[in-house]
Amino acid sequence: MPKPAYHILVCTNQRPPGHPRGSCGENGAMEVFEKIGMGIEQKNLFGKAMLTTTGCMGPCSMGPVVVVYPDGVWYKGVKPDDVDEILESHIMNGKKIERLEIPDEMWG
Template sequence: MPKPEIHVFVCNQTRPEGHPRGSCGASGAAQITQMLSEEVAKRNLFTQVAVTATGCLGPCDCGPNLLVYPGSHLYIRVKPEDVSRIVEQHIIGGEPVTELLAPEELW
């Protein structure tokens, strides 16, 4: 695999039901990861973009969380309908989707 220009990490951390911190896994992270991988495939971005399922990225109660490098942009509360916009506007277009980014005090 060539060195990716962009690396997207999607938290897939799971915790027991009722855990006070919650988890991205319980908030639908697997679906977000799958959809992101499908968008990368559909747009033939395999050599430019790597998608990696990870453990905890921090703000568990705000999940699913998605972190994009370069730039260290943390997206919170990502919904399935946000995935194609993040790919189109940020990953391809280079402009973060500001209303989905974690606020400064959180990240």
């Protein structure tokens, strides 16, 4: 297997219902993860992109959170309908999706 150019991380952390911080898991993160995995296969991106689930990455209220490295782009509120755009625009063409990006101001 060749070294992938991109590593896609999807937070799938699941907190109990009603937890004040919320969680990516309760906002459909597993659906996003599964759709990215299927998209990598369907678009023949093996060797270009690697997919991994993570625990909490911090911005829980903005989830599901998806991070693309080595670019260090953090996406917020990712829905299954956003996956094809992320794969085609970012992974295949190197162009981040600004409407989904967590703003730099959030990091302080």
